Amino acid sequence: MGNHGQVTPGTYHHGHHWKNAHEEFEGAKQGMWVFLVTEVLMVGALFVGYIIFRAMYPEAFHEAHKLLNPKLGLLNTFVLITSSWTMVLGVSSIQRGQVSRCLAYLMTTVGFGFVFLIVKYFEYSHKIHEGILPGGLYTYKELAMDKVPLFFSLYFMMTGVHAFHVILGMGLITWVMLRVKRGEVSKQFFTPVELVGFYWHFVDLVWIFLFPLLYLLG
Amino acid sequence: MLFREAYALGLPSQGTDVAVIWDHLYLFLLWLSVFFFILVVGGMLYFAVKYKKSSGAKPKYIVDNHALELFWTIVPTILLLVIFGWGWSVYKKMVHAPTNAMEIRVIGKQWLWNFQYDDGRVLTNEVYVPQNVPVKFVMSSEDVIHGFFIPNFRVKSDVVPGMFTTIWFEAKQAGEHQVFCTEYCGASHSLMLAKVKVLEADKWEAFKRGKPVQVTGAKPEASLTQLSLPEQGAKLVAAKGCNACHNATGDAGGIGPTYKGLFGHDVELADGSTVKADENYIRESIMTPTAKIVKGYNPVMPPFQGIVNETEMNAIIAYIKSLQ
Amino acid sequence: MANDHNHDSSHGHHYILPDGVAFKAFAALLVLTVITFALSFVHLGSLNYVVGMLVACVKATIVVGVFMNLRKDDPSNTVIFASGFVFLAIFVVLTSTDLLFRGNVYTNNKPIFKAIAGPSKFKKPWEPTPELVAHGKDVFSQQCVSCHGAAGEGNGPAAAALNPHPRNFTQDAGWKNGRKPSQIFKTLKEGIAGGAMASFATLPMDDRWALSHYVASIGPNILKDETADLAKIGVDPTKDSAGSDAAPSVPVEWAMKKLVQEAGAGSGKQVVPGASDSLMHYGDRLDAATFSKQKP
């Protein structure tokens, strides 16, 4: 008798140390929320660094943020919000047992993830080509004010960590789609889809704060 | 550590008035801690003896006592706030330098201290200050974080690259006071020592006019002129911080090459070529060390331009010459 | 195992988010994003900042409340998630009590600028203005007095030991690079090869221009820079600022290339073994002065 829930199509045998399946799912969900707190703190520390440096060097950061392209940022925000929406629809369709609809929604979500990364790729390659790089590698001639490279160190770290989490999220969604296809995840046991949904929404949440902070307010 | 007379309970001697009021707070905390230690650990041992099971003690069912618990929560809080208040009053005196303080620029770099007076004079690992005159050190670092600590004056501050930090003191005790580096800064962190030399008023005037001065209480160092050239070189090499990386023992494992057996011999450089170690080679390696880098050593030596003048250079070369 | 296995097949009661509610939330998020974007063009000063963050918080609450279903969930999850932000707030507030309240360090009752070069404060610094010359005098007393003396006659306390003797600014004779401000600026940036005049490239650019104008003003007659002189040192007079050339330290690879040329070692491998990481250590020793020395 495995310690964790063994899933045979149709019925779900909850882990033997849990009282019942409902307790186990609630436990898993709360565990996910605790994990999301650690993500909040990790990404949040970067925001703290940004807020403090912006407060120390407002004019340098204002000049530097003009080099960012707000239109691409806006496009990415729309992309991520739509992907959050399709993710939610995916979760509710698996809860209703509509497997094919769920797979379709999850597929679109991953698709939007790719769109986001492609837009990110353009932004990064444009900057690297121009020489707008973090810290010591900054060789962009037009704007040579002091502390501008520091802005781009923070920009590349924050958007880089976020992009890394987007890639992780897309991997998780693909993994959960396989489990749905194999029938392991179903109407009775949809927790994996729900929790991967939480992770994706969190990634979108980070971008919701990142976009105005870096692109618009500067 | 020039203790002169070690103060009670191992504290260093009191070089300034701030040190006196500091010691009062320190001793208050010390006796308060001894009292609480006896209260807690003494109480514990007393209970251990009195309520031993083997002496027939029966356990009494007590769960808690709100009055007592409230008591030992509030009283420590009040006590701690008192300590904080007293501490803040002492701290204000320690950090706010009087506006008329004499300023000296201190530059910390890997493994030596440079002191720059207003008239431009630079001293390495030693600084002369007048007695009973407030002196303010404005400090910055050229490479990594160092820490500037004068135990006798109870002052300490990190020396951080990219920003200025300051300490101030009004030395009461003439004589030498030890300075330590207290923020880990690399291989010779523990050799990055300096001395604050406090001079009486007349000696201070003599020093300002550039005359050599004998510091009270310090070992009478023969003034430079009475020493032979190699002995002067030896003293300078120690004073200028060279011994932090180089040595005269012949051990090649240091951060910089050894002086022993250097003069007149061929030196293999990093780029494969070899050059004879003559006066010009030694002068150039001191003034602009990056010009020729010896094989197997990292090019980390700072330029000593403006720190080692011509007379000192001749003494150092003579000293190295004497180490065959 | 003693305990039995109840085959609890269903999830008991669980809330499925109706598609209608999901769409309304999605629409709200899109609208709010457009509002944020539009607001960024309206210039409200610091208020701009507050509004931007408020809208972001509203959007975040929608995502967390509706999409992540915290509305209908066990309230302890909300407490857990909110605690993350509380401790972030503590982190920001207490760290900024240090970084934002350091204030300047005062010397001779004047605040000295932070050791790191701040953004250039003077427009077109290559044009002499009384304010620049005064700032030049101030920097001169801190940096140049030890060799060139208080009045610039080249008789500072350290001058006796220097060979060749430091320049006497009050006379016209003996200037290697010339007495025009742009030429003095070049000397300040690169130092003089073979002499005791080190490079002062680590000084912020404004200080160096100010010094150039002050030193030029000591001399018998004040010479003017033409655009040709300025072009020689890469300054385009039409622009406001000449960019900052005082890179206190340079990218490691570029430095490595430079060191190899300087040591005349042909290919990279003959440089000091293990030079790459020692170079990192060497990085902070690197300043423009080292590169200015042409091999004699």
Next chain:
Amino acid sequence: MAHANSTSHGSNYLNHEKGLWSWLTTVDHKRIGLMYLATVLTYFLVGGIFALLIRLELFTPGGGNLITAQTYNRFFTYHGAIMVFLVIIPAIPGSIGNFVLPMMVGAKDVAFPKLNLFSYYVYLAGGIFATLALFLGGADTGWTFYTPYSIRTSGAVILVVFGAFIAGFASILTALNFIITIHKLRAQGQSWSRLPLLCWSLYATSVIQILATPVLAITLALLIFERVFKIGIFDPALGGDAVLFQHFFWFYSHPAVYIMILPAMGVISEIIPVFSRKPIFGYKAIALASFGIALVAFIVWGHHMFVTGQSELANFVFSLLTMFVAVPTGVKVFSWVGTMYKGSLTFNAPMKYAMGFIELFTIGGLTGVFLATLPIDVHLTDTYFVIAHFHYVMVGGTIMGFVGGMHYWFPKVTGKMYNESSASVAFWLILLGFNLTFFPQFIAGAQGMPRRYWSYLPEFTLMNQLSTIGSWFLAVGFAWTAIYMIRDARKGPKAGDNPWGAGTLEWQSPSPPPHDNFPVDPVVTTWPYDYRGIKI
């Protein structure tokens, strides 16, 4: 299949499955606890050897008698990094916590057993990275990795930093497991006020781990990016701020010292009432104090940075807030001594270690008040006074609690009883050795001897020689403890299911406990510290 009788040692978690593979792939929290214990003790040995080498070098003033400066700097970095990241943070939560917490709440296992095994392997991976660094050039930055030196120096700093980065995740996963276990898997009838105090302490520790460790993760990641891509956030030469690194670092590292001490306090709160045969004094106050410490832990980190160029306002704020740390800690110590009042005391090894804990931790705590007071810290910080202070609270606190806990749960884990007289010899060796090692350092520190010094001035010779001699006694004490514990684990006399007459749930199951912890799901009816009904 019901158990024949609870005392037969037929099937228990040790012989439930056989073979190394069954251990390496176990999801049983008891086995994972033992694996954590083995790895932690190995690293404790490695860290201890570096400590002995450092003390040997410092036997004489002026460096170079045993090792060169660079080697010495690497040794104190390894001693610090290994002891902090790989020994003292995972020690009690990883080994005792994993083994005892699920049993104390009457559960069959932690909430996520597979995650628990994963956390052990993440911890092991972190440890291996750090150990690898030892052979590939090592790091000489000190365990605090202060920039810009940690950016500039050569050597395998990235490996050590990456090792600590990985080990941090193990600590997050363990904390996550414990929080959900306590929330969701408590036995029937076990209300919050019937939860043992070790569970309260581990709960508070887990909250700190969840909220602090991620900031360490991002800080160490930024440091790696600094070294590789020169991003310059913490490098003043590239426009960053070195003191900001210290804020990021200590925002984790001060709560981390409470991650270290809280579990040990939990163990002491379990041991003292059992050997006084009297309920713990002020149960609610101690449980509340655990949470008080967990909250105050997050607002005081600036007291590590009073002299690093921090603004006066920050010094004022952090010094004032640090004063409040002593209050909940004081409540706990007074309550423990209060528990012994009018008790019926027996002095088995766990009780000796608990009393040793109180003696050493009181000195550590009181010297903490010195360092919290702003002007006093200006003189004493970065000297050997600070070294003595944190060894008194870390070794005198956490390690004494850990060794005391190992003796207290020894019968439950192994089913055998350790030898009391051997334990007594080891205890006195450790207590005297510890005091002889670290008390002279208080005096050397007050005189102004800076920390991390390879060569010191002759004035400090006596104190350092006393300290080195003390370190030998300490080493012998710990070595002897290891020997007799291994010996008695194999050949010791059989121990009953509840040799101490304790009231917590784990003592209601046989020793060593079966795979599923309890023959019958336990129902909690009484408060765990009411010993009137229990006969020894």
